Structure formats: C-alpha cells, structure tokens
Amino acid sequence: MLLAVDIGNTRIKAAVFEDTVLAEKFVFDKNDASVEAEKIFQKYPKIAHSILSSVGKEQDSLFLLLKEKTKMFGVNRDFTFPFQNNYSTPATLGIDRMVLASGAVMQFPGCNRLIIDAGTCVTYDFVDSENKYQGGAISPGLRLRYESMHNFTAKLPLLYPEMPDKFIGNSTAASMHSGVVNGLLYELEGFISQYKQQYQDVTIILTGGDADFLAKRLKNTIFANSNFLLESLNFLYLYTIKK
Numbered sequence: 586m587l588l589a590v591d592i593g594n595t596r597i598k599a600a601v602f603e604d605t606v607l608a609e610k611f612v613f614d615k616n617d618a619s620v621e622a623e624k625i626f627q628k629y630p631k632i633a634h635s636i637l638s639s640v641g642k643e644q645d646s647l648f649l650l651l652k653e654k655t656k657m658f659g660v661n662r663d664f665t666f667p668f669q670n671n672y673s674t675p676a677t678l679g680i681d682r683m684v685l686a687s688g689a690v691m692q693f694p695g696c697n698r699l700i701i702d703a704g705t706c707v708t709y710d711f712v713d714s715e716n717k718y719q720g721g722a723i724s725p726g727l728r729l730r731y732e733s734m735h736n737f738t739a740k741l742p743l744l745y746p747e748m749p750d751k752f753i754g755n756s757t758a759a760s761m762h763s764g765v766v767n768g769l770l771y772e773l774e775g776f777i778s779q780y781k782q783q784y785q786d787v788t789i790i791l792t793g794g795d796a797d798f799l800a801k802r803l804k805n806t807i808f809a810n811s812n813f814l815l816e817s818l819n820f821l822y823l824y825t826i827k828k
C-alpha cells in the first residue's frame with residue numbers, strides 16, 4: 586500500500602492507494618499534519634511506501650513521520666519527469682505543476698493536454714502530443730478572489746463561493762458572486778477555447794479543490810477529477826519509481 590501526500594498552499598491532501606485503486610482520501614489542515622497522518626497509519630497498517638510532493642513549504646514533522654513509517658519518496662526538481670520541460674525558468678516551475686503534467690502524460694498518452702488546477706491559485710499547464718511541457722498560466726483561485734476583495738476594500742464583505750443564479754448581480758452579494766464565479770468561468774472557457782483553436786484536439790483535465798463546483802457550469806467537455814494530483818503521484822510511483 587502507498588500513501589500519496591500533496592502539500593498544497595493551503596491544505597494537505599493524502600490518499601491511500603492499493604495498486605491503481607484509491608482506497609481513501611483525506612484532507613487536512615497543515616497544523617494537524619502529523620496527528621492526521623498517524624491516524625491514517627493506524628487505520629492502514631499495510632502502508633509501506635509513500636510519495637510526497639509539496640509546493641514548497643516545509644512540513645518537517647510530517648516528513649519525519651513518513652520517513653520513519655515508510656520508504657518515502659519526495660518528488661523534487663532533480664527527478665526525471667516523463668516530459669520534456671520547455672519552460673524558460675524550469676528552476677521556478679512549481680513541483681505540483683510538474684506532477685500534474687506527468688500524470689497527464691501517463692494517463693492520456695499521445696495527445697495534447699491542458700491540465701487546469703483550481704486550487705489556491707488556478708494553474709493552466711499545457712503538454713503537447715510530443716510530451717513537451719510548454720507552460721500555461723497562473724491566476725488567483727476562487728477563494729483567493731473573494732478574500733482579496735474583502736481584504737483590499739473598505740466595504741466588501743467576506744463571502745463564500747456560491748453559484749450565481751443571475752448574470753446581472755442586483756445586490757452586493759449577487760454582484761460579488763457574479764464577478765468571482767462567472768468571472769472565473771469566463772476565464773476558464775476563454776482559455777479552453779484559445780487552446781482548442783490553436784491545437785484542435787486537446788484533452789482537458791480539471792482538478793483542485795474547486796473542480797467539482799466549477800465543472801457543473803462549464804460548457805466545454807472536460808475530465809473533472811479532484812484527485813488528479815494524488816493519482817498522478819501514484820502513477821509516478823507505480824511506473825517510474827517502483828520499477
């Protein structure tokens with residue numbers, strides 16, 4: 586059994602895998618990391634291996650625990666990823682984006698892929714059919730948009746994401762929901778259309794904490810899978826590390 590751990594900018598996501606099957610997924614706060622991980626090991630004593638990727642912030646206690654309990658593999662920049670990296674600043678490319686690109690290459694061979702991760706930030710990553718990683722875009726995530734508007738104005742309240750029923754917001758709340766949610770949906774549709782125009786056949790994968798919420802309203806055909814990063818870690822372990 587494998588424990589895959591994704592340390593994001595806000596939360597930690599972990600999943601227990603038995604070969605290619607995801608047995609259970611866990612989401613927890615960074616402050617509870619080692620306590621929650623201990624619970625996972627109690628529930629699944631057969632976990633012998635782990636794979637971890639982090640957007641950068643250190644999680645020393647979790648790291649030590651994984652090292653103590655499992656044969657741990659930490660994904661870092663020196664790893665031989667299954668794509669050619671054409672980013673002009675590869676040293677600053679997020680590890681999470683590299684894991685997502687790897688997962689897309691392994692799960693969707695031979696096609697152009699656009700991976701969209703709607704998390705703290707929304708990232709767009711494009712890997713062409715020759716497995717060349719080209720780059721993409723980074724924009725503020727859903728929650729970040731609400732929080733920024735509240736934090737950087739005098740009058741705007743802090744709201745939680747709500748699907749607007751109207752396009753024309755007729756109150757402060759309705760205007761903010763329309764601006765944030767419809768705004769992000771237009772952004773997604775706009776990017777997707779542009780990639781499709783340029784590359785015709787593009788497989789689109791939507792993941793991250795807001796994937797399910799956003800997928801409901803997207804017109805384009807996409808694969809929505811909020812576990813895509815964890816599954817990509819499992820694929821990396823199964824097909825590039827284990828063998």
Ligand SMILES: Nc1ncnc2c1ncn2[C@@H]1O[C@H](COP(=O)(O)OP(=O)(O)OP(=O)(O)O)[C@@H](O)[C@H]1O
Pocket residue numbers: 592593594595596597640681703704705706726727728729746793794795
């Ligand atoms: N308890 C929660 N805490 C934070 N975000 C939440 C929570 N529940 C739902 N979300 C939604 O999930 C989004 C964040 O996604 P996710 O959990 O993938 O981010 P993350 O942990 O920072 O990971 P990453 O850094 O990879 O984006 C937010 O925009 C928010 O709308």
Ligand SMILES: CC(C)(CO)[C@@H](O)C(=O)NCCC(=O)O
Pocket residue numbers: 594640677678679680681682704706708723
């Ligand atoms: C963009 C985020 C914050 C998304 O999690 C992360 O991938 C990151 O810190 N990236 C570094 C910058 C870059 O990818 O070019």
Ligand SMILES: [K+]
Pocket residue numbers: 702703704705706707708793
């Ligand atoms: K993200």
